[in-house]
Amino acid sequence: MYKIRVILDTKEDVIRTILVENSLNLEELHFTIAKSFGFEGQEMASFYRTDDEWNQGEEIPLFNMAEAGEGIAMQTCILEETLPIENSKLIYVYDFLNMWTFYVDVIEISSQTRDDLPKTILNVGNLPKEAPDKEFKAENFGDQEDIDDEFGHFDDDFDFNEY
Structure with a gap:
């Protein structure tokens, strides 16, 4: 039996601890997690190794998108x-339009x-009405002056209607 802690990536504490069978596949874990947070489980989702x-x-991913089953x-x-030892971790993203992001951590194996699994044994906090905003940061590749092509600096004043 696995005891798994699932934490929503948000400022407020929103945590679920669930018990599941060792033989569960990740699709069944996806539905268990979604249900424990009040979702129907109908949206696309993915786990990410971490x-x-x-x-x-x-x-x-929820479904194999590769060609020929690769x-x-x-x-x-x-x-x-997938999670063979205690403290194994996954990131779980539910509903790619809203990007609900969860941290999944095996706390006990x-x-x-038990006959009553899966089961939520700890329920802390409530799901916010909207998913927390995600901030994506790109690497800094320098100032605008550093961006050159073989013809010189890009010109913001270029008028495409001239041609």
């Missing part, structure tokens, strides 16, 4: 293989079995 500092890695999908990823 390291201990929550740096986003490989995507595990990619992975939630349905083919089993929990005990046991050999105990």
